[in-house]
Amino acid sequence: MQKDYVRTVEGTYLVGDTRVSLDSLIYLFREGMSVESMVESYPALTLEQVHGALAFYLANQKEIDTYLAEGQRGAEMQHRQSRQANAELIAGRVMRVRFQADADLDGRILRGLRRAAPEIDIRTAADAALAGLKDPEVLRIAADTRRILVSQDRRTMPAHFARFSASAQSPGVILLREAIPISTAIEELVLIWAATDAEEWIGRLVWIPL
Numbered sequence: 001m002q003k004d005y006v007r008t009v010e011g012t013y014l015v016g017d018t019r020v021s022l023d024s025l026i027y028l029f030r031e032g033m034s035v036e037s038m039v040e041s042y043p044a045l046t047l048e049q050v051h052g053a054l055a056f057y058l059a060n061q062k063e064i065d066t067y068l069a070e071g072q073r074g075a076e077m078q079h080r081q082s083r084q085a086n087a088e089l090i091a092g093r094v095m096r097v098r099f100q101a102d103a104d105l106d107g108r109i110l111r112g113l114r115r116a117a118p119e120i121d122i123r124t125a126a127d128a129a130l131a132g133l134k135d136p137e138v139l140r141i142a143a144d145t146r147r148i149l150v151s152q153d154r155r156t157m158p159a160h161f162a163r164f165s166a167s168a169q170s171p172g173v174i175l176l177r178e179a180i181p182i183s184t185a186i187e188e189l190v191l192i193w194a195a196t197d198a199e200e201w202i203g204r205l206v207w208i209p210l
Helices: 022-030 035-041 047-059 061-085 107-116 135-144 157-167 182-195
Strands: 006-009 012-015 099-101 148-151 173-176 205-208
Touching: 006 047, 012 022, 012 047, 022 035, 022 047, 022 061, 035 047, 035 107, 047 061, 107 182, 135 148, 135 157, 157 173, 157 205, 173 182, 182 205
Parallel strands: 099 148, 148 173, 173 205
Antiparallel strands: 006 012
């Protein structure tokens, strides 16, 4: 029986029944990362799924490369809007920042955060049972636990965040920009945890690097 290693949800390519985007694997593939290392970075994926997703990309490379370029242009526009909307942080420290890792967050970032600052409170996607959930449900779970969602879902999360925020309060969302170096992502998240307060992020969507 033929397996579908890639599916589309709201115009976004996802790997199997997970929340890991095809984009994430392609960027790692372009960097020369082995499929074994990709599985280490995304524990929700199997070796078979990574091979299948990359085979899908290579069989449809022209179409997928166009899709990635369009997504990058859209992300750049959203990033500029985010910077304008969040030009100044609110002063004061009241409540410590806590993070919720999305299922598409590169595992190297999670491991690096815990090495750099073991005291950081970041809940894994596995602990929150986020695998396979849709964006609104992920946002609800993060909101229920008052955790800032850290995600690489650049395509669909901004729109779902806007709709969610129209009727509920979000503790905030941090989106990682395309091809952000792992070390930079870790440094910025540690800085956010160390130098800001949870109340500063309520209702905000911010792209990093800022």
